[in-house]
Every structure is written in structure tokens, then in C-alpha cells.
Amino acid sequence: MQLLVDPHTHTVASTHAYSTILENALAAAKQGLKVLGITDHAPALEDAPHVLYFQNLHILDRELYGVKMLYGAELNICDYEGRVDLDETILEKLDYCIASFHTALLKPGTKKQNTKALLGAMDNPYVKIIGHPEDGNIPVDYLELVKHAKETKTMLEVNNSSLRTAYYRLNVRENLMEMLQLCEKYGVTIAVGSDAHFANAVGNFDCAIELLKEIDFPQELIANTSVEKFSKLLGREVEI
Ligand SMILES: [Zn+2]
Numbered sequence: 260m261q262l263l264v265d266p267h268t269h270t271v272a273s274t275h276a277y278s279t280i281l282e283n284a285l286a287a288a289k290q291g292l293k294v295l296g297i298t299d300h301a302p303a304l305e306d307a308p309h310v311l312y313f314q315n316l317h318i319l320d321r322e323l324y325g326v327k328m329l330y331g332a333e334l335n336i337c338d339y340e341g342r343v344d345l346d347e348t349i350l351e352k353l354d355y356c357i358a359s360f361h362t363a364l365l366k367p368g369t370k371k372q373n374t375k376a377l378l379g380a381m382d383n384p385y386v387k388i389i390g391h392p393e394d395g396n397i398p399v400d401y402l403e404l405v406k407h408a409k410e411t412k413t414m415l416e417v418n419n420s421s422l423r424t425a426y427y428r429l430n431v432r433e434n435l436m437e438m439l440q441l442c443e444k445y446g447v448t449i450a451v452g453s454d455a456h457f458a459n460a461v462g463n464f465d466c467a468i469e470l471l472k473e474i475d476f477p478q479e480l481i482a483n484t485s486v487e488k489f490s491k492l493l494g495r496e497v498e499i
């Protein structure tokens with residue numbers, strides 16, 4: 260299985276990540292990726308870049324080292340209604356957004372509250388992917404999540420970093436298995452993301468691919484197996 264898009268990577272703009280956009284792009288080219296998404300943390304997280312960083316992304320090259328570049332954000336889900344931390348005037352200028360529940364910012368609530376938060380974020384038309392929804396520290400009703408992903412055409416992420424560093428997230432494999440079985444049943448598309456915080460991890464999907472193979476997950480429901488499929492899910496047709 261070859262994945263051509265890495266939709267989830269961070270750069271030095273988030274100071275707990277350690278590579279530049281150029282370093283990530285070069286790594287993506289070496290990995291044979293066709294599309295790379297730069298999705299730094301939106302401003303509510305303590306060491307995230309300022310809002311001006313997101314406003315100015317339009318100055319960047321659309322292609323680096325032969326890799327098509329997309330510039331977005333990993334938004335923080337700020338409350339149980341699913342509100343996020345960039346307003347529409349900025350969101351409309353970005354290529355796409357991931358929305359994630361980060362416990363550093365929002366304390367995990369009940370399963371009902373957490374699910375409501377993720378569903379609320381999916382109702383935001385700029386949110387195209389729900390990031391790492393597999394952390395057992397944030398219990399979620401996966402049936403509700405998958406059904407709403409279907410309704411809103413939101414991709415659910417299989418996050419390679421969560422699988423690699425499962426020590427700080429809980430029941431990652433078990434929760435992913437449950438979510439993926441439901442995705443298959445309801446025909447919901449997933450996006451595999453490296454969530455790289457260092458260039459060496461860009462395009463590294465090893466653990467995710469191993470899991471998807473193990474459960475024989477249908478390739479047609481994996482967004483990053485085709486640039487066209489991915490761009491269509493972003494609502495961008497084949498611009499990229
Ligand atoms: Zn995250």
C-alpha cells in the first residue's frame with residue numbers, strides 16, 4: 260500500500276516540533292510523497308504560532324522539491340460544543356484544517372461531552388479531518404463519531420504517531436480497531452497522518468499501514484492512496 264499524501268505535519272513554528280517547512284518538504288520528496296500538508300498547532304495551544312503565522316501562509320511556494328504543498332492548521336477543540344481557535348476570516352484562507360482534542364487545553368469530559376465536542380467540530384465546514392480520535396483518555400462514542408463523519412464528509416485520522424508512541428495515549432489500538440470496523444461498515448473515509456514533529460517522521464506510516472493490513476481495511480476508504488481522492492475530500496477537486 261502506497262500513501263501519497265501526508266496531511267498532518269508540524270514545523271518549528273510549534274516550538275515542540277523541530278524541523279522547518281523546507282526540511283519537511285525535502286523529507287516528503289525522499290519518501291515519494293506527492294502532497295504534503297503543513298498543519299501547525301492553532302494559537303490556543305501554549306507554544307503554537309501567533310495568528311499572523313496563519314494569515315501569512317499564502318506567501319509560501321505551492322510546490323517544493325516536486326511536492327505539492329498544502330498549508331493548513333491543526334485546530335484545537337476549545338469546548339464541548341466543538342468550537343475551534345481560529346475564526347472564519349483566517350480559516351477561509353487555509354487549504355484545510357484538522358481539528359483535534361488536546362488534553363493540555365480541554366479537560367476530557369464524559370463520553371457524551373467528548374463526543375459532542377468532536378461532532379461540533381465536524382459541523383465546522385473548514386474542518387476536513389478529525390485528528391487522533393483514538394485516545395482512550397478522551398472516551399468517545401465511535402458509532403456517533405463515524406455516523407457524523409459520514410454526514411459531514413469529514414475524514415477520521417489514523418495517526419501514526421499515536422500508534423508509535425502509545426504510552427501517552429490510552430488503548431490506541433483497541434479504539435482504532437473499533438473505529439475502523441465502523442468506518443468500513445458505514446463507508447467512512449479515513450486519512451492516515453504521520454503527525455510528524457521532526458522531518459524524519461514525515462511520510463512514515465509504518466504502524467498505521469501494519470494495522471490497516473492486519474484488519475484488511477478497504478483501500479478505497481483510505482483518502483491518501485490517491486491525490487485526486489484526497490483533494491476531492493478537501494473540496495478542492497484536482498487543483499493540487
Ligand atoms: Zn494533535
Ligand SMILES: [Zn+2]
Nearest residue numbers: 267269333454
Ligand atoms: Zn499534530
